[in-house]
Amino acid sequence: MEKMDTICGANCEKCHFAERCHGCAATGGRPFGGTCVAAGYIKLGGREKYAAFKQGLLDEINALLRENGIPEAEALYELAGSFVNLAYPMPSGESVKLLDDKKVYLGTQIELADLDECCGVVADMGFILVCRYGENGANPELIAYKKR
Numbered sequence: 001m002e003k004m005d006t007i008c009g010a011n012c013e014k015c016h017f018a019e020r021c022h023g024c025a026a027t028g029g030r031p032f033g034g035t036c037v038a039a040g041y042i043k044l045g046g047r048e049k050y051a052a053f054k055q056g057l058l059d060e061i062n063a064l065l066r067e068n069g070i071p072e073a074e075a076l077y078e079l080a081g082s083f084v085n086l087a088y089p090m091p092s093g094e095s096v097k098l099l100d101d102k103k104v105y106l107g108t109q110i111e112l113a114d115l116d117e118c119c120g121v122v123a124d125m126g127f128i129l130v131c132r133y134g135e136n137g138a139n140p141e142l143i144a145y146k147k148r
Contacts (some may be wrong), residue, residue, distance in 0.1 A: 015109030
């Protein structure tokens with residue numbers, strides 16, 4: 001794989017989606033066709049402002065996690081929407097995906113070893129989503145969705 005130029009400084013060589021990615025710098029911050037929270041923020045305010053935004057978002061996420069009895073997240077990572085877009089069961093019986101596969105979000109996974117589950121967090125400038133799921137995203141449950 002040839003080295004791709006990035007806006008945020010991510011190492012694309014370690015990404016599992018590199019073959020489907022069209023490159024961040026080459027696409028103006030739209031590597032999968034949708035917006036990228038990192039590229040969008042960096043284009044607006046630079047890398048230092050993005051780092052400050054990311055830390056503030058992490059603090060906000062950790063407050064939400066504490067409210068729901070979930071251990072705090074240590075860091076946030078840029079994640080392809082197609083990787084984190086789970087289908088959540090609704091009261092009507094249908095399952096609904098709430099994210100856009102083409103976007104890049106910030107998020108993390110927190111392992112809940114005592115429950116054999118994970119907690120996932122996905123966010124961007126407009127929302128924070130917290131969910132719980134089993135191995136490989138099985139049986140996802142929406143815990144919180146907060147507009148920002």
